[in-house]
Amino acid sequence: MKPTVSTYQTRFANCTVIALLAGAIFAPPQAASQSCCSATAANDFGVVGRCNYAMVAGELRYLHGLSSFDTRGKVHSLKHATYGDATLRLGAGLRMPYSDIQIHGQLPMNVQYRQLGSQSGHVGAGVGDAALALRWTVINDTTDGIDTADTKSWKPFVDLFVGAKAPTGHTPDDSVDITSADVTGNGVWEWSAGLKLSKYLTGNHVLQLMGQYALRGARDIAYANDAPDDSLAEFTPGNLITTQLAWVQIDSIFWSWGVSANLQLTTEVRQKTRSTTPSSPWQKIDDSQTRRLRLAAFVTHALRYPELDITISLSLDPPINGFATNIPFTGASLGVKLAYNTLDKVF
Amino acid sequence: MASRLFFSLRTQPVPGRAAPGHPPVWALIACAWMATLLGCGDSDVVDNWDPRALYLSDDSQYQVSAVRNPSPPQTGTNALELTVVDITEQPATGLSIRIEPWMPAHGHGTTVLDAKEVGPGQYVTEKLYFNMPGRWEIRLRIEGPGVEADRVVLDFDVR
Numbered sequence: 004m005k006p007t008v009s010t011y012q013t014r015f016a017n018c019t020v021i022a023l024l025a026g027a028i029f030a031p032p033q034a035a036s037q038s039c040c041s042a043t044a045a046n047d048f049g050v051v052g053r054c055n056y057a058m059v060a061g062e063l064r065y066l067h068g069l070s071s072f073d074t075r076g077k078v079h080s081l082k083h084a085t086y087g088d089a090t091l092r093l094g095a096g097l098r099m100p101y102s103d104i105q106i107h108g109q110l111p112m113n114v115q116y117r118q119l120g121s122q123s124g125h126v127g128a129g130v131g132d133a134a135l136a137l138r139w140t141v142i143n144d145t146t147d148g149i150d151t152a153d154t155k156s157w158k159p160f161v162d163l164f165v166g167a168k169a170p171t172g173h174t175p176d177d178s179v180d181i182t183s184a185d186v187t188g189n190g191v192w193e194w195s196a197g198l199k200l201s202k203y204l205t206g207n208h209v210l211q212l213m214g215q216y217a218l219r220g221a222r223d224i225a226y227a228n229d230a231p232d233d234s235l236a237e238f239t240p241g242n243l244i245t246t247q248l249a250w251v252q253i254d255s256i257f258w259s260w261g262v263s264a265n266l267q268l269t270t271e272v273r274q275k276t277r278s279t280t281p282s283s284p285w286q287k288i289d290d291s292q293t294r295r296l297r298l299a300a301f302v303t304h305a306l307r308y309p310e311l312d313i314t315i316s317l318s319l320d321p322p323i324n325g326f327a328t329n330i331p332f333t334g335a336s337l338g339v340k341l342a343y344n345t346l347d348k349v350f
Numbered sequence: 351m352a353s354r355l356f357f358s359l360r361t362q363p364v365p366g367r368a369a370p371g372h373p374p375v376w377a378l379i380a381c382a383w384m385a386t387l388l389g390c391g392d393s394d395v396v397d398n399w400d401p402r403a404l405y406l407s408d409d410s411q412y413q414v415s416a417v418r419n420p421s422p423p424q425t426g427t428n429a430l431e432l433t434v435v436d437i438t439e440q441p442a443t444g445l446s447i448r449i450e451p452w453m454p455a456h457g458h459g460t461t462v463l464d465a466k467e468v469g470p471g472q473y474v475t476e477k478l479y480f481n482m483p484g485r486w487e488i489r490l491r492i493e494g495p496g497v498e499a500d501r502v503v504l505d506f507d508v509r
Contacts, residue, residue, distance in 0.1 A: 071483040071509075079483065079509050083424040119481060120426015175458035183458075183481045227462045228450040228491035228501065238457035272455050290485060291455035329455065331482035 047199075048340070049094025049107040050138065053146070053160075055309070055344040056102070062092045062314075064338035070320070072327040074290040080322075085118040086332045090131070102348075103143075108135040110171075117182035127185030129173045132193075136166030148205035159202035164215075168193035174222065189240060192220040197245070209251040211263075217243035223277065235277040239285075241269035241292060256309075260302040269293045293329040296321065314340040404435075407500040412442055412492055414502050423508045425480050432465060432473040434492065441471025442494065449475060450489040453482070480508045 051058050068086025070078050096107030111131035118124035142161040150156040172188015179185065197215030204210055221239040249263035272291035275283045301316035320326070320333035327333060399421055404413040412434050419429040430449070434442040445467070452459040460481055465473035480486060486506045493499040 073483070073507065074485055081425075081483075083426055083509070084483070117481070119479075120424060122426055175456065178458070181461060181479055181481065222457070224457045226450065226452070226489065227459075228448055228489045230499075230501075240457070272457070274457070288454045293455075329484065331484045 048092060049096050049109045051096035051098055051105045051107065052344055055098075055346060056348050057097045058095065058342055058344045060092075060094045060340055060342040062090075062094075062338050062340035064090045064092070064336055066090070066336035067334045068332040069334040070322040071332055072330045074329050076294075076325045076328040078322045078324050078326075081332070083120055084332075085116070085124065086334070087116040089114045098348075103140040105138050106135070107138065108133065110134075111187075113172075113187045115184045115187070117180075117184040119182055122182075125180050125182040125184040127173075127180050127183075127187070129185060129187040131172040132168050132188040133171045134166060134168040134193075136164050136195075138162055138164040144201065144203050146203045146206065148203050148208075159200045162199040162201070163197075164199070165194075165196045167195070168217075170222075176222065176224065189219070190222040191240060193243070194218045194220075195243070207253045209253070209261075211247070211249040211251065213245070213247040213249075215243070215245040217245070219243065224274070233276050236274045237277050238274045239272065241272050244268040244270075257305045258303070260300070262300045263298070265297045265299065267293075267295045267297070290329065293327070295327045295330050295333070309346060310344055312342050312344070314338075314342070316340070405502050405504060407492060407502045409498070409500045410437065411494070411497065411500045412436060412445075412502070413439070414490065414492075414504075416488075416504055418506070423478075423480060423486075423506050425483055425508060427476070428478045428480065429476040430465075430474065430478045430488070432490070434471050434473060442492075443467070443470050444495050445473070446493045447473050448491040448493075449478065450491070451478060451480060452487045452489050453484060454487055455485065456482075480506075483508050 048062060049058070049060055066088045068081050068084065070080050072078055091112045092109055093112075094107065094109035096105050098105045110133045112129070113131050114126065114128045116124055116126050140160060140162050142158055144158055144160045145156055147156060168189075170188055170190050170192060172190075173185050174188055174190030175183065175186050176190060195215055195217035197213060199211065199213040201209055201211045219240050219242055221237040224236050224238045226234045226236070245265065245267045247263055247265045249261055251259060251261035253259040269292060271287040273285040273287050275285045297318050297320050299316055299318035301314055303312055303314040305312045316338045317335070318338075319335045320330070322333070399418060401417040401421075402415055404415050406413055413436075415433045417431040417433075419431070432447065434445060434447070436442045447465040449463045449465055450459055451461075460479045461477070463475045463477055465475045468474050478488075484507075486508050488504040488506055490502040490504070491499050492502065
């Protein structure tokens with residue numbers, strides 16, 4: 004009998020739960036009580052670790068396209084397209100004089116390959132959209148774990164953050180490559196705010212929950228075939244809602260690892276005619292919302308504690324019906340990140 | 351205390367049994383990932399496109415039907431055959447048809463093309479290009495001799 008979608012989903016969900024529980028219960032016994040300074044920041048690129056004052060990081064990541072999801076959430080393999088993105092991200096973070104506040108940013112540089120149909124492949128390269136954020140740790144965890152006799156031990160780290168992403172990448176409107184291999188940015192400003200909770204359940208196990216909302220601005224588009232009055236429009240991609248659930252295990256000051264599930268939703272795309280009726284209302288574009296679930300795992304090793312660490316991470320968009328909608332390309336990625344941290348106060 | 355007890359239990363050897371050592375945590379994680387891969391593959395592609403269906407232009411001057419090759423359309427280069435009839439359902443000849451592939455959810459398109467007339471009311475292009483899977487609009491601008499341009503939009507689900 005052919006397995007159904009729900010069979011796949013159930014099987015996947017069961018295995019994920021087992022894996023997560025197994026990671027928690029059967030962790031290696033040598034786990035040290037010291038909390039790794041940068042472990043809980045490993046899945047936040049460019050963010051300064053708990054006991055560090057500044058950091059710079061570089062990450063090389065390759066994503067290979069495996070499938071696409073249509074508007075109904077059905078998965079389709081990429082039979083007629085080959086899709087690969089190599090991204091070098093540079094990031095840095097710095098704590099302010101009031102050390103619970105830090106500023107951090109990142110700049111991606113992309114090399115992208117697209118081969119569509121029977122045509123030869125195209126390569127495009129360029130700077131992506133740069134991002135800058137301000138992060139405030141409002142509440143600090145003791146990092147000793149939960150002790151029911153001590154109410155202070157229940158407090159998690161609470162980080163509030165606001166950020167902006169600038170349209171420094173090459174936009175779809177500027178593209179000259181027929182495959183769009185040269186498109187490295189959205190072409191709009193993005194303003195975001197979010198909250199992250201990190202709780203040391205023990206000295207070695209951290210549960211993290213993050214939520215973020217991003218407003219995206221508009222860009223101009225031009226239709227070639229519409230009547231002149233309707234040929235120019237403002238276009239705004241949907242706003243982004245991101246949630247992340249992560250589990251980090253700190254085995255020692257040298258080793259940590261974790262798994263995460265990242266769910267990203269975008270609201271409907273909107274546009275309005277620009278030419279003759281500037282006050283015309285925004286119109287929603289049908290079936291333009293997206294949903295994307297990405298699973299990831301990482302392991303971090305301190306090459307030279309506490310300054311230099313390396314993180315290797317894997318991520319995957321599960322190619323299962325219903326796990327995403329309206330995403331042209333999804334796939335698996337492998338990344339290697341080097342981070343240099345300093346314990347010295349800059350200010 | 352309860353959580354400390356919970357997490358300390360995992361390292362307590364059971365009398366009479368070997369210490370747990372390093373159980374295959376990564377194997378279990380791999381199981382989860384393999385489960386995702388088991389789900390990998392194509393869903394059934396249902397092509398509901400009817401090449402005989404007629405689409406009325408905005409100003410009701412023309413009706414258009416379209417044959418796609420391949421069908422459903424794919425990323426890369428595709429062919430499109432258009433049959434255009436006028437209000438009296440006679441083949442519309444001598445038209446200038448400009449084709450604009452457009453992805454509404456992404457706010458971009460690909461190369462704009464002119465269709466070539468190959469017979470009475472028959473227009474073709476073999477260079478219709480889609481640079482990613484998803485829902486595309488084929489925006490047609492149809493202009494006949496001495497009349498104002500009219501428009502038709504066809505919806506394609508590109509795989």
